[in-house]
Amino acid sequence: MDKIKIVYLINYIKIGGPVNMIYNLVKNLDTQKFDITVIGISDIPSNKKKDFSDISCKVMELGVTGNVLSREKKVIEIINEISPAIVHSHGGIADNINGKLKKSILKVNTIHCVPNEDFVFKNGKILGNLKSFFYYNNLKKIGTAIACSKTVSDKIKSYKGVAYKYIQNGIDTQEIGITELNTSLKKRLQIKNSDTVFCFCGYLSKRKNVQYIISNFKKISNENYKLLIIGDGDELSRLKELASDDNRVIFVGRVSSPIEYLKISHYFLSASLSEGLPLAVMEGMACGLPAILSKIDSHIELSELPTNSISYFDLSDDMGLRNEIEKTQRNNYEQLSTDAKDFIENYLNAQKMAKKYEQIYLDILN
Template sequence: MKKILFVLSDLPKIGPTNQTLYIIKAAMKKYEVSVLTLFDETDCYSVKDNYIANGVKVECLHLESFINAIIKGPKKIAEYIKNNKVSLIHSYGTIADYICEKAHTKTNIPHIISLRVFPKEDLFSRMNFIKAWIAYSIHLSALKKCKHVVACSKSLLGLMRDKYGFAKKFIYIQNGVDVDKYSLDSNSCNNRDNNYICLSSIISRKRIHESIEGFLKSNISKNSILYIVGDGELLDGLKMQFNEYKNVIFVGKTNDVQKYLNSCKYFISSSESEGLPNSLLEALSMGLIPIVSSIPQHLEVLEEINAVYYSYVLGNVDELSKTIDSIPDDIISNNRERIVSSSFNSTNMGKKYIDLYSEIIE
């Protein structure tokens, strides 16, 4: 049985690591699979135990820093590949992509990169300028050299091709969601109270403040709750800024996202940049009605499945609040049925990756 090695920096509880596990579970039906992380887990909500519980072998290189990974990582991964007779490397993330491409040049083992963000928008929104510039430079180097780069959405592929000539070789496989995991309980979406949820990392490009301000300016906010579910560098500042509003509840990171999705009827996202938003897929699979910024990555999903949704122009808080107030009280959502029968499910995504693996190594 041929072996596939997945390489990531670590395994925090975020959308991309969930997507990677979906791919791994599909690959395990045909290949021997292992995961190699670069750094020790620092997030108390790490999904490492969940990977192991699903039968995935997880090992770590215990690299000490970004610089340490850049210098020592390629050699260590090349040694791991040779010692374990790996047939293919599949990486995700700036550092992992870079050092795996370096390891590929040492071993000639095929390398796939899953691209889940538009690099410049992502890196410069969460790092200082110097660190972001270095990370951006090395990521572009890896993406340019790698033969097999898979964008997680048609929209992201389009953005990359418009910006970079070398991206003409890229392909896309759309993200998926485990529709069985995110299933409705007896509290059908159409019977829920008019509560709202932002499910997101609390970082600048997600524009959580815009979602909150739009909600608070709406008339309906007087009798509704907005849950902010997620963690990030801006969380404490937002808590202080909106501390007086009892109808805005900061949940933080949680292992029970489904609980909050099940208590809400509407999903809000003011994000300015995405790959293909995992949280939107989760919300749709629970039947929620999205109210989103009209960026291509949101609309790709919503238009393709003909969802019940509302959109507004990014940055226009007044339009967001008016959109919220314009939604009829008796609106009916069939979004769960639409996402279940669509291509945006983890089974479909997994099959497409298996086909790609077979094409490359068989």
């Protein structure tokens, strides 16, 4: 039996949520059934790339330049040369190209966010709503659209009246399991064994609301608490200025292996205003970090599955996060840490996610 050719199309093959999701998916697909190519439309610096070299797929970075039409034409030509049965796109530029492919190619996309919210946070109300309009228009041209979470599916239904299937993101727990604890990191970051380390990992944008975390953390006087900020983004300079008078706040920047930093931490913090299904939170939990999360729908979706390792705070409560951090002193940490790892392994692992996508592919082919 010939393998089914499938192309994953994304704008950049860079370290971050959607590409990490593709990596976890591709790594766990049945390579006896699928011949896999991952295409990045645009090149990025090598230190920001996601490494696919250890999994069974072909990777192409096209580095396509020129105007929109010439770029689309080049990508479409390459996809036609590959002649895949399925193209699975991720993100606005990739989805737009996917929608223009010939009818004989089956089209799938993953919706990684709630466009009405995410695009407005990134681009402002006018441009954000305009981009949201075009995004939904592209979805109409793609035969099978899959939301990354129940929350995304439900919110889009409330905005647009269209019900999309959803497959929850999954974490590759095997990769996390083989990443060893890097004790030299603690020494370099001046973290003592007696310290309790809280961390945030992700892109530093207004939507991620890291300012709220830092402002609350600074009001806690415990000198044995440390806060790791892993990642970079538009808000980095402003956040560094906010934290400049508190040496317990440590900015790590964008790193090639966030797992190493998660493994020297104790708790994962997120004050996000909006999410799809937060991979960074799930990666932290897979490393054994109980999660302290803002009370938004996509975070609450996690607690709909059995776990004791997530606690919540209300963003409208100025004391909410501080209260949850201070409660950690009374926790049975080892029990919560084990529960966090078991939660991801049992419910949100990449193998289960891949099986569900495999079934989608086989269903649309038949």
